[in-house]
Amino acid sequence: MLTALLVMTAVALVLGALLGYASLKFKVEGDPLVEKIDAILPQTQCGQCGFPGCRPYATAIASGEAEINQCPPGGEEGIRKLADLLGREFKALSEEHGVEKPKSVAVIDENTCIGCTLCIQACPVDAIVGAAKQLHTVVAGECTGCELCIAPCPVDCITMAPIVENIDTWKWRYPVIQIKQAA
Amino acid sequence: MLRKLFKFHGGVKPQTNKVQSTTQPIAPVPLPERLVIPLHQAVGGHPRPLVAPGDKVFKGQRIGGADGSLSSAVHASTSGIVRDVAPALMPHTSGLTTLSVVIEPDGEDRWGELDKVNYRTTPPDELRDFLRDAGVVGLGGAVFPSYAKLKPGKEGRLKTLVINGAECEPFITCDDLLMRERAADMLKGIVAMRHMLQAEEVLIGIEDNKPEAVAAVQTAIAASGQTGIEAVAIPTRYPAGGAKQLIRVLTGIEVPHGRRSTDFGVQCFNVGTAYSIFEALEFGRPLISRVVTVAGNVDLPRNYEVLIGTPMDHVVRLSGARADTDRYIMGGPMMGVRLPAFDVPVVKATNCILVGSPALFPPPPPEMPCIRCGECAKACPADLAPFEMYWFSRSKNFGKAQEYHLFDCIECGCCSFVCPSHIPLVDYFRFSKSEIWARERDKSSSDAARDRFEFKNFRQEREKQEKAEKLAAKAAATREKVAADSQAGTANPAAEAPDTAKPTAPSAEDTKRALIAAAMEKARQQKAQVAPKNTEQLSAETQADIDAIEARRAVSAATPPTPDA
Structure with a gap:
C-alpha cells in the first residue's frame, strides 16, 4: 500500500517536473492564432472593420471582441476561411461595415490635384508619391484599394478605378456543368 | 544501326488526319491589306514598342524591343507604314486585347539592313543576345525564348541535344513539311545549336508516320558529313512530341518532378526553331514568318509560309473554308484553343489553324x-x-x-x-x-x-x-x-531681470525665466535683422522719392496735426 503510494507520488513529481520544464522551454511567444487570422485578412488596411488596420482586427477576432464578418474587402470567401479556421458559423457580411466591391486602385486626376499632400499622409501603404505643391500620383502596383485617400482630398480629385483583366491576370473559367434533361 | 528506344507511360492513339495536308508543298501567302503584329508573343516580359504611327518600316526591322531578363524581340514582317500602335484582339481564348503594331504593307517587301554573325567566332553571350533580338522563340507551341535555353548546363557542355520533329498532334503537318523541304538548312541550324551547347550527340526524333521526313533528314545528315547526329523514327503515339516524353523515348531519362532536363544533360528544341536559328545566323533574318498548317473543314488542306501578323481568315481563304465553318482553333484538336474571332493574327505560336464546324467537331456528349x-x-x-x-x-x-x-x-x-x-x-x-x-x-x-x-x-x-x-x-x-x-557674471545682456542674476547656482524658476528671456532676446534680434527686402539697388530717382517721403513723414510727426474742419 505504502509502496504504491510512494511510486505514484514519485511518478507524479517526475511528470510534473517534466511538464513544468516543457512549459518553460517550449513557451509560445505571442498568439499564433492572430498570425493565422492576419494571413487570411486581405491587408488593405482600410479600417472598414472599425479597427486601425488588419492586425488589430485579427487580434480582436482572436480575443473574441470582434465578429468575423466585418471585413468587406475580404468578402464572402474571407469570411468562409475565417469560419473554417476558428470553427465558427459562417455569417453574411455585416452591412454596417460596407459591401464587397471589385478590386480597384485609386487614380488621381492630374488636372485637379493641387499638391496638398493630405492623401499621402492618409495612405496606409505609402503608395502615393508627391511633394508639397507638386503633382501626386498613385503607384498602382502598391495600392490596396482601401479608399482612405478619397475623404481627405480637398478637391475631390481621387477616384477608384476597377482593375481591368489583362492577359497576365486572366483566368480560365470554371467548366460549365451541363444541366441534362431527365428521361 | 538500331537504337534502343524507350516507352513513356500512358498516351493515346487518336486518328492522325495528317495525310490530307501533306499532298501539297508549302505555299506562299500573298500580302494581306494589313498586318497586326502583337508585341507580346512569347513567354516572358512584354516587349516595348519601338515605332510610332506614321513611321516607315522595312521588312525585318525591330518594332518591339525585348524587355526584362526573359523576353524576345518582335519585327516587322514586311515593309510598309505603321498605321497604329494600339491594343488589338489577340489569338487567345480569353478574347482579350494586347498592344499591337498595325502595318500597312507598301507591296515592295523590302528588307532593311540586317546584322549577320558568324556563330563560330562570336562569344556565346553575344550570340544569345543576337538571337534574342532576332526574336527566335520555340516554335513547337510553348514560344519560350530560345536564347534562354541555349545555355549549356553546369558542366559547360551538354550530353544530348534532342530535336523535336515528332509532331504528335493530329491534323498538324507543318514540321513534317518543313523537314521534307528544308532539311539541309534546318540541319545547319542544328549544327549551330550543337556548337553553342557543346553537345556530344544530337538526336532528331520523328514519329514513324512521317517516313518522307525521316528519309529527307537522313539524306541531309549524310550529305553534310556531320557525325554524331542521328534522325530516329519513333513509334507514333500521342503525346510523343511532349519534351519530357520525347526525351524519355530517345534517351530513357525520366525527368522527375521539380527538375529540368538540363540537370541530366539533355535539352530539347523544335525543328522549326532550328530552321529559324539557321535563318537568323546565316542571313541575319529575324523570325518574321513561320509554316502554318491549315486543316479541318477546308477544301484544300495544306501548309503555308505565313508572315507573322497576317489575319487568319486571309490564310484560310486560300484553302477555301466551307460554308458551315463556325470556329477556328489554334493548334490541334487535343491541345488547341478556340479563338474568339476569324480575323485574329497569326503569331509565332500558331502552328496550325484548325477550321472547325459542328459536323467535324460535334459538341461533346453531356x-x-x-x-x-x-x-x-x-x-x-x-x-x-x-x-x-x-x-x-x-x-x-x-x-x-x-x-x-x-x-x-x-x-x-x-x-x-x-x-x-x-x-x-x-x-x-x-x-x-x-x-x-x-x-x-x-x-x-x-x-x-x-x-x-x-x-x-x-x-x-x-x-x-x-x-x-x-x-x-x-x-x-x-x-x-x-x-x-549666469555663472559667468551678472553683466549678461540676455538676463534682463536683474534680481534673478545671482552668483549662486540658479533655481529651477530662475532657469525658466532666463530661458524665456533668452528666447525673447533672440526673437528681438531676429526681428531687427529682418529689413524690407525691396530696398536694395534702387535707382537714384526712387531713392530720391523715398527720401522725400521720409522727410515729409518726419515733419508731420514733429508738428501736431491741425484740425481740418
Whole structure:
C-alpha cells in the first residue's frame, strides 16, 4: 500500500517536473492564432472593420471582441476561411461595415490635384508619391484599394478605378456543368 | 544501326488526319491589306514598342524591343507604314486585347539592313543576345525564348541535344513539311545549336508516320558529313512530341518532378526553331514568318509560309473554308484553343489553324459523373492521377489538387480523350492552375501591403521619436548655455531681470525665466535683422522719392496735426 503510494507520488513529481520544464522551454511567444487570422485578412488596411488596420482586427477576432464578418474587402470567401479556421458559423457580411466591391486602385486626376499632400499622409501603404505643391500620383502596383485617400482630398480629385483583366491576370473559367434533361 | 528506344507511360492513339495536308508543298501567302503584329508573343516580359504611327518600316526591322531578363524581340514582317500602335484582339481564348503594331504593307517587301554573325567566332553571350533580338522563340507551341535555353548546363557542355520533329498532334503537318523541304538548312541550324551547347550527340526524333521526313533528314545528315547526329523514327503515339516524353523515348531519362532536363544533360528544341536559328545566323533574318498548317473543314488542306501578323481568315481563304465553318482553333484538336474571332493574327505560336464546324467537331456528349474507373490515370503520360486532381479541382480544394502534382500536368488532353464519362478534365486543370496562380499573386501583394503598412507605422514612430529627441537636445543645450552665462557674471545682456542674476547656482524658476528671456532676446534680434527686402539697388530717382517721403513723414510727426474742419 505504502509502496504504491510512494511510486505514484514519485511518478507524479517526475511528470510534473517534466511538464513544468516543457512549459518553460517550449513557451509560445505571442498568439499564433492572430498570425493565422492576419494571413487570411486581405491587408488593405482600410479600417472598414472599425479597427486601425488588419492586425488589430485579427487580434480582436482572436480575443473574441470582434465578429468575423466585418471585413468587406475580404468578402464572402474571407469570411468562409475565417469560419473554417476558428470553427465558427459562417455569417453574411455585416452591412454596417460596407459591401464587397471589385478590386480597384485609386487614380488621381492630374488636372485637379493641387499638391496638398493630405492623401499621402492618409495612405496606409505609402503608395502615393508627391511633394508639397507638386503633382501626386498613385503607384498602382502598391495600392490596396482601401479608399482612405478619397475623404481627405480637398478637391475631390481621387477616384477608384476597377482593375481591368489583362492577359497576365486572366483566368480560365470554371467548366460549365451541363444541366441534362431527365428521361 | 538500331537504337534502343524507350516507352513513356500512358498516351493515346487518336486518328492522325495528317495525310490530307501533306499532298501539297508549302505555299506562299500573298500580302494581306494589313498586318497586326502583337508585341507580346512569347513567354516572358512584354516587349516595348519601338515605332510610332506614321513611321516607315522595312521588312525585318525591330518594332518591339525585348524587355526584362526573359523576353524576345518582335519585327516587322514586311515593309510598309505603321498605321497604329494600339491594343488589338489577340489569338487567345480569353478574347482579350494586347498592344499591337498595325502595318500597312507598301507591296515592295523590302528588307532593311540586317546584322549577320558568324556563330563560330562570336562569344556565346553575344550570340544569345543576337538571337534574342532576332526574336527566335520555340516554335513547337510553348514560344519560350530560345536564347534562354541555349545555355549549356553546369558542366559547360551538354550530353544530348534532342530535336523535336515528332509532331504528335493530329491534323498538324507543318514540321513534317518543313523537314521534307528544308532539311539541309534546318540541319545547319542544328549544327549551330550543337556548337553553342557543346553537345556530344544530337538526336532528331520523328514519329514513324512521317517516313518522307525521316528519309529527307537522313539524306541531309549524310550529305553534310556531320557525325554524331542521328534522325530516329519513333513509334507514333500521342503525346510523343511532349519534351519530357520525347526525351524519355530517345534517351530513357525520366525527368522527375521539380527538375529540368538540363540537370541530366539533355535539352530539347523544335525543328522549326532550328530552321529559324539557321535563318537568323546565316542571313541575319529575324523570325518574321513561320509554316502554318491549315486543316479541318477546308477544301484544300495544306501548309503555308505565313508572315507573322497576317489575319487568319486571309490564310484560310486560300484553302477555301466551307460554308458551315463556325470556329477556328489554334493548334490541334487535343491541345488547341478556340479563338474568339476569324480575323485574329497569326503569331509565332500558331502552328496550325484548325477550321472547325459542328459536323467535324460535334459538341461533346453531356458530362457524366466520375466513376473513378482510372482510365485517365492509365492514359496520363505524366504519371498523374487525373481523377483525383479532377475531384479536388471541381470542389475548388486547390491545396489538395497541388498535392497530387497538378503543375506537372502538361494539358495534353489524353485524360479527357479516354474519359468514358466525357468529363473535360483538362478544362478543370486549367481552371485550377489559373486560380492557384491568381491566389499566389494576391498572397504576394497582400504580404507586400502588410510589410509596407508595418514600415509606415515604424517610420512614423521613428520620426516622432527623432523630433522629440531633437527638441530635448536643443532645450538641454540652451539650458546649459544660460546656466553658464549666469555663472559667468551678472553683466549678461540676455538676463534682463536683474534680481534673478545671482552668483549662486540658479533655481529651477530662475532657469525658466532666463530661458524665456533668452528666447525673447533672440526673437528681438531676429526681428531687427529682418529689413524690407525691396530696398536694395534702387535707382537714384526712387531713392530720391523715398527720401522725400521720409522727410515729409518726419515733419508731420514733429508738428501736431491741425484740425481740418
